[in-house]
Amino acid sequence: MNKSVYASPDQVSETKRHILTVLVDNEPGVLARVIGMFSGRGYNIDSLNVAEVSNDENISRITIVTHGTSEVVSQIEKQLLRIVPVHSVTNLDQEGNSVEAEVALVYIYISETNKKKVYQLCDLYRARKIENENNTTIFEIAGASERVNRFIKEINEITKVEIVRSGPVAISSIKKNEEE
Amino acid sequence: MNNEITGAEIVLKSLAEQGVEVVFGYPGGAVLPIYDTLFKQNSIKHVLVRQEGGAIHAAEGYARSTGKTGVVLVTSGPGATNVVTGLTDAMMDSVPIVCITGQVPQHLIGSDAFQECDTTGITRPCTKHNYLVKDVNKLSSVFHEAFTIAQNGRPGPVLIDIPKDVQFASGTYEEKNKIIIPSHRLFEPSPDFEKNKIEEAVELISKAKKPIFYIGGGCINSGPKASTLVREFINMVGSPVTMTLMGLGVVGSSDKNSLGMLGMHGMYEANMAMHECDVMINIGARFDDRVTGRLDAFSPNSKKIHIDIDESNINKTINVDVPIIGDVKQVVEKMITVWKEKKFQIDDKALKLWWDKINKWKQVDCLNYNNEGKQIKPQYAVQRLYELTKNTKTFITTEVGQHQMWAAQFYKFEEPNRWLTSGGLGTMGYGFPAAIGAQVGHPDALVVDIAGDASILMNIQEMSTAVQYRLPVKIFILNNEYMGMVRQWQELLHGGRYSESYTDSLPDFVKLAESYKAVGLRAKTTDELDDVITQMIETKNTVIADIWVTKEENCFPMIQSGSAHNEMMLSKDQKQDKKSAEKGKILV
Numbered sequence A: 001m002n003k004s005v006y007a008s009p010d011q012v013s014e015t016k017r018h019i020l021t022v023l024v025d026n027e028p029g030v031l032a033r034v035i036g037m038f039s040g041r042g043y044n045i046d047s048l049n050v051a052e053v054s055n056d057e058n059i060s061r062i063t064i065v066t067h068g069t070s071e072v073v074s075q076i077e078k079q080l081l082r083i084v085p086v087h088s089v090t091n092l093d094q095e096g097n098s099v100e101a102e103v104a105l106v107y108i109y110i111s112e113t114n115k116k117k118v119y120q121l122c123d124l125y126r127a128r129k130i131e132n133e134n135n136t137t138i139f140e141i142a143g144a145s146e147r148v149n150r151f152i153k154e155i156n157e158i159t160k161v162e163i164v165r166s167g168p169v170a171i172s173s174i175k176k177n178e179e180e
Numbered sequence B: 001m002n003n004e005i006t007g008a009e010i011v012l013k014s015l016a017e018q019g020v021e022v023v024f025g026y027p028g029g030a031v032l033p034i035y036d037t038l039f040k041q042n043s044i045k046h047v048l049v050r051q052e053g054g055a056i057h058a059a060e061g062y063a064r065s066t067g068k069t070g071v072v073l074v075t076s077g078p079g080a081t082n083v084v085t086g087l088t089d090a091m092m093d094s095v096p097i098v099c100i101t102g103q104v105p106q107h108l109i110g111s112d113a114f115q116e117c118d119t120t121g122i123t124r125p126c127t128k129h130n131y132l133v134k135d136v137n138k139l140s141s142v143f144h145e146a147f148t149i150a151q152n153g154r155p156g157p158v159l160i161d162i163p164k165d166v167q168f169a170s171g172t173y174e175e176k177n178k179i180i181i182p183s184h185r186l187f188e189p190s191p192d193f194e195k196n197k198i199e200e201a202v203e204l205i206s207k208a209k210k211p212i213f214y215i216g217g218g219c220i221n222s223g224p225k226a227s228t229l230v231r232e233f234i235n236m237v238g239s240p241v242t243m244t245l246m247g248l249g250v251v252g253s254s255d256k257n258s259l260g261m262l263g264m265h266g267m268y269e270a271n272m273a274m275h276e277c278d279v280m281i282n283i284g285a286r287f288d289d290r291v292t293g294r295l296d297a298f299s300p301n302s303k304k305i306h307i308d309i310d311e312s313n314i315n316k317t318i319n320v321d322v323p324i325i326g327d328v329k330q331v332v333e334k335m336i337t338v339w340k341e342k343k344f345q346i347d348d349k350a351l352k353l354w355w356d357k358i359n360k361w362k363q364v365d366c367l368n369y370n371n372e373g374k375q376i377k378p379q380y381a382v383q384r385l386y387e388l389t390k391n392t393k394t395f396i397t398t399e400v401g402q403h404q405m406w407a408a409q410f411y412k413f414e415e416p417n418r419w420l421t422s423g424g425l426g427t428m429g430y431g432f433p434a435a436i437g438a439q440v441g442h443p444d445a446l447v448v449d450i451a452g453d454a455s456i457l458m459n460i461q462e463m464s465t466a467v468q469y470r471l472p473v474k475i476f477i478l479n480n481e482y483m484g485m486v487r488q489w490q491e492l493l494h495g496g497r498y499s500e501s502y503t504d505s506l507p508d509f510v511k512l513a514e515s516y517k518a519v520g521l522r523a524k525t526t527d528e529l530d531d532v533i534t535q536m537i538e539t540k541n542t543v544i545a546d547i548w549v550t551k552e553e554n555c556f557p558m559i560q561s562g563s564a565h566n567e568m569m570l571s572k573d574q575k576q577d578k579k580s581a582e583k584g585k586i587l588v
Helices: A030-040 A070-082 A115-124 A145-158 B007-017 B029-039 B052-066 B078-082 B084-092 B119-126 B136-151 B164-168 B195-206 B224-237 B268-276 B328-341 B348-362 B378-389 B402-410 B431-441 B453-468 B484-493 B509-515 B526-538 B578-585
Strands: A016-025 A047-054 A059-068 A086-091 A098-108 A128-130 A138-143 A161-165 A169-172 B022-025 B045-048 B070-074 B097-103 B129-132 B157-163 B211-215 B241-243 B258-261 B279-283 B303-308 B322-325 B394-398 B446-452 B474-479 B519-523 B543-548
Touching: A016 A030, A016 A070, A016 A169, A030 A059, A030 A070, A030 B119, A059 A070, A070 A086, A098 A145, A115 A145, A138 A145, A145 A161, B007 B029, B007 B136, B007 B164, B022 B052, B022 B431, B029 B070, B029 B097, B029 B157, B029 B164, B045 B453, B052 B070, B052 B078, B052 B084, B052 B097, B052 B431, B052 B453, B070 B078, B078 B084, B078 B097, B078 B119, B084 B097, B084 B119, B084 B157, B097 B136, B097 B164, B119 B129, B119 B157, B129 B136, B136 B157, B157 B164, B195 B279, B195 B303, B195 B322, B195 B328, B211 B224, B211 B268, B224 B328, B241 B268, B258 B268, B258 B402, B268 B348, B279 B328, B303 B328, B378 B402, B378 B446, B378 B474, B378 B526, B394 B402, B394 B431, B402 B446, B402 B474, B402 B484, B431 B446, B431 B453, B431 B474, B446 B453, B453 B474, B453 B509, B474 B526, B509 B519, B509 B543, B519 B526, B526 B543
Parallel strands: B022 B045, B022 B070, B070 B097, B097 B157, B129 B157, B211 B241, B211 B279, B241 B258, B279 B303, B303 B322, B394 B446, B446 B474, B474 B543, B519 B543
Antiparallel strands: A016 A059, A016 A086, A047 A059, A098 A138, A098 A161, A098 A169, A128 A138
8 A cells, every 4th residue: 555645445365463673773763753754644553662772883773563565664664764764674574584582571460369379370481580689470471472471361360460562673584694 | 162152153164164155144132142142253144034935935946045054043042933934845846955953951851941842742743854963073073964865865954953052152163075875865976876676767768658757856956967968868769858846947848849848837738748648757846746646547657767866756756667765966977878779769650650740739829818908918928038138147936826826827938946935835825935046046146026915915025024134025926816716716616605715905016125225126017017017027126927817727737636637627517427537525
């Protein structure tokens, strides 16, 4: 689909989830430029993650999960590249080989009646209990978003929880010429 | 270290090293240190406008008529917000601008200080890039990068926001050639330069039976050499060529291959040829909705070649077969080389048949209008203006609306950079300040703003500027007492309900001119028209020529919104079919 006011009806490709990795100069306003491009042009951000990845070069890595047809996503990539501090944009789905993971922290409302079930489920998903000073039950689960989704669904069926998720980060798994 | 100078001095030194001759601006609290430094030097001229919006359009007019970068200097808060329209305009039409804004001192940022606003936040989407400079030692490198970014690749506006304390602080100046800009921050064509694609494109052109070149503003931005090369290549092929509103002048109007402008108010033959061509060569245009009309019926049977410096324009609205990313001048030069090397020759017989067909379309005479009676038709006014100015070096600017389209249709441009109009954003009030900028860049040329009575009032305060700097700009108002294009759409699409489109209580433009100590002229009938135009041209002063034209003239031909290229409306009597009219009504 295109973005013209005279929209063309012959939409061909289907809407899919895409993970984009954007390398940017770590300078003020760069995240606002990226997010502003998405909102200004009416694209979707399902999740977004940003962190500095190298101290020497001052480069940050932004991971954006979006959805759209391949035409829309290719347009997103090109629009991102127009932003001056953007080094590169990689569509990890197009590369085919990538691994992704995210982290969720889950505060679990626990009682004598549900305690056993909660711990069993956490065990099953290999969620790790995080010790804290207030001695409340907080679990950490990491892995593919799918897995985290399932865990959250099941724990929700047992008890009330409060959740925070990092959103996925992803990296290409294609073999590169490793130095040293 | 005693070679430290103040931030304000660094600003002026950077501008001087960048070869800036003139700055358009308006002072205020947060830029006083820069204005103080400006006062102490003579190399850079300052043009004081009467509203910041005028400054940026003037800088645009200067940039587009000279090919240089336009520079704007305004204060914080309202100074900055007033340039937002102009920045967006420059962004849409790819005009190189560097805009300097003052900012409150750093310790006040975020405190809702007097005349504070988040300038970089507000202007982020309407600039190519912007900076808030917090360190005086980075000021010169920011300036040099800003000028490079404004001009590099697809040109555009860049804004530099400088807090007042940074203007006062002392720091070191770094020269232009000492600044290294990382390559990812600039557009650089790939080293092998799309060689295969160029060969593929040229071969495709050589096999065309019904080719058409579709030329846009990118050819003008690529410099005068690009226009020469484009003309040369089109001549070699012998193909018809049509231009967008932004591309007028790349190929001369009198050129035998030129079909004139295409699009919503373009020529019948140009649009029909676009619809029926088998190979379309888009050079520096972006398939704007004003050009394409209904997308699913846009040139259905053609292979499309698209040359653009901005990759995001490729496949944005129209899918193309051969995309080439690069600068027009370089790409077309390579295309000519390939054409000659491979001794390509187009099928002459097929080409002749194609021209025969086009010549039949030309016989429709789509610009025909009824020119009876004593009342001046707006089309006739532009025609006479052209006839009486064609032998002078003339720059034409326009506002936005019917007069703009009549100017595009009836004024014949033979050279690039002579036609300055707000195409992408469609900014009413653009033309007069742009004419001031063009006149500053070309003191001896004739600069005419073809205006409407409604548009001209949007920046009429710049009369003071024009008179103060003795700029003999001519304002040629096609006065029909209406916002003509709004009225036309209301007539065609909204049942003739002219909601708020009549401009009541217009000023007496002759007296208005005189009150600014300029010259006011008026033509009420066709008998007076030539005299008024001649007098206007001969007057060595700022002139407003108030041309009273027929009030309810419509601009034709027209592709109504929701229609295709081959569904042009040639006159009022030819109604759009109801279904597409309803669908088209929601479009802009």
